Amino acid sequence: MTAAPLALLGARTATGELVDVAIADGRISQVVPGGTLPATPATASRDLTGYVLLPAPAEPHAHVDKALLADRVPNRTGDLAGAIEAIEAIYPSMTDDDILDRARRAVSIAIAHGYTQIRSHADCGDTHGLRSVQALAQVRKELGGLVDLQIVALMRASTTGPDGANQLAMLRDALACGADLVGGAPHLEPDPMRAIGQFFDVAGELGRDVDLHTDEETVASTAGLAEMARIVLTTGFPHLVSAGHCVSLGVQDEATARRTAEQVAAAGIAVIANPQTNLYLQARDDVTRKPRGLTAIRVLLDAGVTVAAGSDNWRDPFNPMSRIDALETASLMVSAGHLLPDAAYRSVSDAVREAMGYEPVRIAPGSPAHLLAVQAGSLVEAIAAGPAQRLVVRGGAVVAQTTVTTVLHPALVPVTA
Ligand SMILES: [Zn+2]
Numbered sequence: 001m002t003a004a005p006l007a008l009l010g011a012r013t014a015t016g017e018l019v020d021v022a023i024a025d026g027r028i029s030q031v032v033p034g035g036t037l038p039a040t041p042a043t044a045s046r047d048l049t050g051y052v053l054l055p056a057p058a059e060p061h062a063h064v065d066k067a068l069l070a071d072r073v074p075n076r077t078g079d080l081a082g083a084i085e086a087i088e089a090i091y092p093s094m095t096d097d098d099i100l101d102r103a104r105r106a107v108s109i110a111i112a113h114g115y116t117q118i119r120s121h122a123d124c125g126d127t128h129g130l131r132s133v134q135a136l137a138q139v140r141k142e143l144g145g146l147v148d149l150q151i152v153a154l155m156r157a158s159t160t161g162p163d164g165a166n167q168l169a170m171l172r173d174a175l176a177c178g179a180d181l182v183g184g185a186p187h188l189e190p191d192p193m194r195a196i197g198q199f200f201d202v203a204g205e206l207g208r209d210v211d212l213h214t215d216e217e218t219v220a221s222t223a224g225l226a227e228m229a230r231i232v233l234t235t236g237f238p239h240l241v242s243a244g245h246c247v248s249l250g251v252q253d254e255a256t257a258r259r260t261a262e263q264v265a266a267a268g269i270a271v272i273a274n275p276q277t278n279l280y281l282q283a284r285d286d287v288t289r290k291p292r293g294l295t296a297i298r299v300l301l302d303a304g305v306t307v308a309a310g311s312d313n314w315r316d317p318f319n320p321m322s323r324i325d326a327l328e329t330a331s332l333m334v335s336a337g338h339l340l341p342d343a344a345y346r347s348v349s350d351a352v353r354e355a356m357g358y359e360p361v362r363i364a365p366g367s368p369a370h371l372l373a374v375q376a377g378s379l380v381e382a383i384a385a386g387p388a389q390r391l392v393v394r395g396g397a398v399v400a401q402t403t404v405t406t407v408l409h410p411a412l413v414p415v416t417a
Contacts, residue, residue, distance in 0.1 A: 003397035057326030061310030067106035126157035137178030153179035270355035
């Protein structure tokens with residue numbers, strides 16, 4: 001889709017400048033001081049006075065096939081085992097249309113909130129087969145003009161157990177019928193290290209990127225992340241690698257965590273923190289001094305690792321919350337992850353693009369015009385308030401706009417959200 005020329009007028013950047021932005025052929029062509037961009041008849045314009053203009057967010061780790069199930073499938077224990085039990089209980093009775101309908105609705109919400117690129121895992125293997133992969137491939141086809149959707153084949157059955165050969169065959173089938181990346185959850189396998197090696201073998205053979213659920217438990221001895229780094233460094237694995245969660249790194253002693261982080265940096269592996277889900281799922285057995293379930297964000301950043309942040313579960317048994325909004329994830333990266341607001345926003349935007357292999361976005365000439373305008377006076381206010389009023393531009397085209405009208409009693413002074 002080639003978008004018509006577009007001008008975004010009078011927005012404030014994250015660093016506070018008032019600017020007019022001209023967009024042509026899907027890219028930013030000019031950024032000039034606010035009020036100075038000459039009007040041209042062929043260019044549509046949007047007045048963004050009172051808005052902050054940001055690189056659009058991207059989602060590095062979602063489970064679109066499970067989205068919007070929280071009301072139907074409660075997690076009785078609130079932990080990871082309870083979530084898996086809940087999802088397995090409902091899968092046999094779930095129709096293909098149900099998966100497709102929820103996925104379509106959830107991705108639509110994400111687009112409206114500003115996501116222009118999304119990576120979603122799709123359960124596959126065992127009796128579930130390829131249904132989730134096929135549903136997400138259909139959503140990608142339907143909404144491809146509005147969002148880029150990467151699909152990770154997430155093996156939900158063991159590849160190192162007695163039926164491992166069949167499950168690995170199904171992983172190959174998933175990659176042949178719409179999945180882009182190899183995924184899995186080795187820490188749940190009978191032989192985690194062997195499973196990691198298998199996933200890399202399949203990805204190397206088929207030329208695919210890898211995104212594994214990694215060490216999603218508060219057990220310091222779990223070392224899947226270090227094994228991933230070892231494989232990349234010893235084999236020269238040439239494709240992109242992401243490690244999601246990496247919770248164990250956050251409970252290891254500092255020296256061990258820093259050693260691993262240096263290897264992860266050397267291997268070029270991106271780490272994806274999922275603060276909301278891991279704050280919800282982990283450490284439920286501890287009633288005091290609870291580990292936070294977060295990876296060691298500062299240690300990873302110090303080592304030079306790309307740290308992206310995802311929302312992971314969009315209202316399902318693994319996390320019944322989530323507004324499907326990167327500003328919510330960024331807020332958690334400030335309050336729970338202890339990042340400054342600009343670094344927190346980078347973790348949900350350009351750090352994600354690095355992990356996913358996309359071109360960076362800047363408010364500067366030449367940049368892809370994937371932009372989010374939020375009605376707020378600053379980046380901090382946008383992250384804190386998460387205002388509903390937004391304009392989303394992807395590839396230079398307006399793909400979503402949300403407007404809200406608030407009417408207060410005349411006796412009250414006007415406020416903004
Ligand atoms: Zn996940």
